[in-house]
Amino acid sequence: MLPIAATLVRERMESRPADVDRAHSELQAELGRVRCRLRELEAAVALIERATEDGIRAASNDGERAETLRASALHARRLASA
Numbered sequence: 001m002l003p004i005a006a007t008l009v010r011e012r013m014e015s016r017p018a019d020v021d022r023a024h025s026e027l028q029a030e031l032g033r034v035r036c037r038l039r040e041l042e043a044a045v046a047l048i049e050r051a052t053e054d055g056i057r058a059a060s061n062d063g064e065r066a067e068t069l070r071a072s073a074l075h076a077r078r079l080a081s082a
Contacts, residue, residue, distance in 0.1 A: 041079065048075050 055068030 044079050045076075048072055048079070051075075 052072040
């Protein structure tokens, strides 16, 4: 009985590194996807900021400036919910 238990323990221990390696690979893949999404979001935020600045600069009155800010807020909310 003892050799069988030792064999089972050894098999479990030998299979564990593969599980750990696979989990590590999955983690690295997910981190890669998250980093990619972060870069996309940062680029989108920069575009919204630039468009807002350009819109405010180009606005000829407070109503147009307010509309620019509302549109930017709408884009930011959509980006946050995506």
